[in-house]
Amino acid sequence: IQILGDTVDLTGNARVNASGKTGGGEILIGGSYQRSDETVPNAQNTLVDQGVQISADALQTGDGGKVVVWSDGKTVFSGNISARGGKKSGDGGVVEVSGKQTLAYNGLVDLSAPRGQAGSLLLDPLNFTIGTDITGADLSAQLGLSNVIVQTADSGAEAGNIYVNDSV
Secondary structure, three states: OEEOOOEEEEOOOOEEEOOEOOOOOEEEEOOOHHHOOOOOOOOOEEEEOOOOEEEOOEOOOOOOOEEEEEEOOEEEEOOEEEOOOOOOOOOOOEEEEEEOOEEEEOOEEEOOOOOOOOOEEEEOOOOEEEOOOEOHHHHHHHHOOOEEEEOOOOOOOOOOOEEEOOOO
16 A cells, blocks of 8 residues: 655544455555655655554464655654554564654554564654653553664754653
């Protein structure tokens, strides 16, 4: 599933589902994983509002899928994503929620796997502040459902810093 455009807004009770019996599928919202596919256009701004549910679960066996929420500018993520491993076997999936410039994250991503390893959530804006861009409580809750990677990049004008201004 690809949801692309210059501005991508998922609001209300929108549901995006690429779950499958033997593995989760791929959902691209606003762009590709770390902008790795040049054939996929990138959104300038992406919003996933509270109440939005995105699913790429393995329902019985297999690994959870891949979900990307991306923008070249600002990404605001307040929804829910699941890319869980299968009930009988499989690992959790891979999710990236990123804004090349800024990211505001107060949603929840479930990459658990009852019979396998938890998946990974990548958060990789230009700079990131725990306490502003994500609360310490939200990050703590997130760590209970997935491995979390916070990665920033030096763009020349910005240092690509990670600030911790809240308890985790």
